[in-house]
Amino acid sequence: MKRNSIAIVGAAETTDLGRIPNMSQVQLHADAALNAIEDAGLKISDIDGVATAGHNAVEIAHYLGIIPSWLDGTSVGGCSFMLHVNHAAAAIHAGLCKTVLITHGESGKSQQGRFGRPIFPSLFQQQFERPFGATIPPTMFPIPVLRYMKDYNLKEDQLAMVSVVQREWAGRNPRSTFKDPITTADVLNSKMICYPFRLLMCCLVTDGGGALILTKAERAKDHPQKPVYIRGFGESGETPLISQMDDFTSSAAFRTSGKNAFKAAGINHNDVDHLMIYDAFAHLPIYGLEDLGFVKPGEAGNFIADGNTRPGGSLPVNTNGGGLSYMHSGMYGMYALQEGVRQMRGIAPAQINGANISVVHGVGGMFGAAGTVVMSNNDQD
Amino acid sequence: MTDQRELPIPTPETKHFWEGTKVGELRLQRCQECSKHYFPPRHFCPGCGSKKTVVFKASGYATLYSYVISHIPAPGIKPPYAIAVAKLEEGPKMMCNILNCDQTPEALVLDMPLKVIFQKVSDEITLPQFEPK
Numbered sequence: 001m002k003r004n005s006i007a008i009v010g011a012a013e014t015t016d017l018g019r020i021p022n023m024s025q026v027q028l029h030a031d032a033a034l035n036a037i038e039d040a041g042l043k044i045s046d047i048d049g050v051a052t053a054g055h056n057a058v059e060i061a062h063y064l065g066i067i068p069s070w071l072d073g074t075s076v077g078g079c080s081f082m083l084h085v086n087h088a089a090a091a092i093h094a095g096l097c098k099t100v101l102i103t104h105g106e107s108g109k110s111q112q113g114r115f116g117r118p119i120f121p122s123l124f125q126q127q128f129e130r131p132f133g134a135t136i137p138p139t140m141f142p143i144p145v146l147r148y149m150k151d152y153n154l155k156e157d158q159l160a161m162v163s164v165v166q167r168e169w170a171g172r173n174p175r176s177t178f179k180d181p182i183t184t185a186d187v188l189n190s191k192m193i194c195y196p197f198r199l200l201m202c203c204l205v206t207d208g209g210g211a212l213i214l215t216k217a218e219r220a221k222d223h224p225q226k227p228v229y230i231r232g233f234g235e236s237g238e239t240p241l242i243s244q245m246d247d248f249t250s251s252a253a254f255r256t257s258g259k260n261a262f263k264a265a266g267i268n269h270n271d272v273d274h275l276m277i278y279d280a281f282a283h284l285p286i287y288g289l290e291d292l293g294f295v296k297p298g299e300a301g302n303f304i305a306d307g308n309t310r311p312g313g314s315l316p317v318n319t320n321g322g323g324l325s326y327m328h329s330g331m332y333g334m335y336a337l338q339e340g341v342r343q344m345r346g347i348a349p350a351q352i353n354g355a356n357i358s359v360v361h362g363v364g365g366m367f368g369a370a371g372t373v374v375m376s377n378n379d380q381d
Numbered sequence: 382m383t384d385q386r387e388l389p390i391p392t393p394e395t396k397h398f399w400e401g402t403k404v405g406e407l408r409l410q411r412c413q414e415c416s417k418h419y420f421p422p423r424h425f426c427p428g429c430g431s432k433k434t435v436v437f438k439a440s441g442y443a444t445l446y447s448y449v450i451s452h453i454p455a456p457g458i459k460p461p462y463a464i465a466v467a468k469l470e471e472g473p474k475m476m477c478n479i480l481n482c483d484q485t486p487e488a489l490v491l492d493m494p495l496k497v498i499f500q501k502v503s504d505e506i507t508l509p510q511f512e513p514k
């Protein structure tokens with residue numbers, strides 16, 4: 001597929017974020033969708049492709065009054081929306097549809113109209129993990145980390161620095177849930193959830209949604225917003241069982257997704273001006289930086305602690321404040337994509353001056369799946 | 382919180398495993414084509430796809446590969462408790478709790494030797510668990 005031939009021409013989050021008790025989950029999808037359609041200067045009737053996760057795509061289409069010619073219900077966890085971007089780009093390229101709407105909505109906090117889990121249950125997980133108390137993300141996602149800490153001599157205060165740095169970014173974002181600065185001592189003294197993870201190393205639980213609209217780049221001039229080009233993408237998956245992850249210090253899904261995205265985009269790491277790494281827990285940016293190849297295995301803890309990813313650093317990461325401080329409805333991937341779009345449009349609250357290329361990397365499940373989208377603010381190859 | 386932990390629901394492919402734990406055997410599978418030892422159970426080798434596999438009794442020896450200590454209330458398990466991954470002598474990894482051991486970072490030392498122990502949790506189900514060797 002030709003680089004930059006598909007563009008994001010509409011992007012928006014729900015009008016409110018955080019606690020939205022007056023909206024059910026399907027309405028959060030619709031609120032975000034209507035905002036994105038308006039952002040793109042379109043009408044609902046212009047949409048002929050619909051993708052979503054954690055909710056039946058048919059219900060989203062029906063709720064909005066769309067009879068789509070293309071649907072994608074890929075639901076592999078929080079990175080599903082990265083995969084939707086990839087699939088939508090391929091579908092538009094193949095002529096299956098012209099204008100795709102990708103929606104996310106999740107009543108994570110208020111639990112309004114939210115039934116079931118956004119990810120399919122695993123037969124093996126039921127038999128070989130849940131009986132041991134591994135039933136919710138904090139009891140599963142951090143399990144590999146002690147192995148990483150021993151093998152690479154990562155210290156608890158370095159892990160805590162991930163949360164500290166992201167709070168610095170959150171402080172620049174008026175829509176962040178938490179904005180007050182924190183120290184590594186604050187993080188390490190916060191409530192123990194699942195050793196070695198304290199409360200401030202775990203993501204928020206909030207309500208919200210987001211939506212994107214993609215179409216052919218050659219049509220982008222018909223839309224009011226500055227187009228954001230899809231330069232390349234990748235995706236992968238490893239296992240729904242954290243205990244069966246092949247290497248506890250590195251994600252095979254991350255490595256495969258990242259490698260393919262960089263190759264498709266024809267970029268190297270020096271070309272990346274802005275990076276989003278889905279941070280459900282504090283170790284995710286560490287694994288992400290290494291598995292995407294920005295630093296060598298074992299180096300990310302120091303890289304972050306040395307300030308490279310903080311405001312003013314050489315590689316700005318999670319500039320919205322991330323799942324740790326901005327918002328996390330359950331499937332955070334959509335919000336990482338939204339921040340990538342804002343940075344490429346030049347309108348982010350913590351805008352990186354001169355940023356031309358953004359890499360947005362998501363995780364699904366507990367290192368189960370991955371999706372990587374390379375965005376650009378121009379269509380030069 | 383209920384007082385019972387979530388119990389496995391055996392399937393045709395995993396029945397031999399859960400029958401094994403009831404009689405004090407930790408059963409793995411081995412591929413006769415490529416010699417891979419594998420877990421969780423299935424009727425073919427995930428390494429090479431061969432259907433020529435055999436069930437065998439594992440030694441029960443393992444090392445502590447990684448863990449968390451959960452402070453979150455859970456059905457049938459009193460926090461704080463370790464959710465651990467044992468690396469079996471034969472190669473595969475297996476989730477477990479660590480019994481007969483303080484649930485503290487000081488007592489739970491990575492790479493320490495473990496031995497399987499069987500915990501009967503219902504008439505139908507006995508869980509494979511591990512304790513310090």
Ligand SMILES: [Zn+2]
Pocket residue numbers: 412413414415416417426427428429430431
């Ligand atoms: Zn084999």
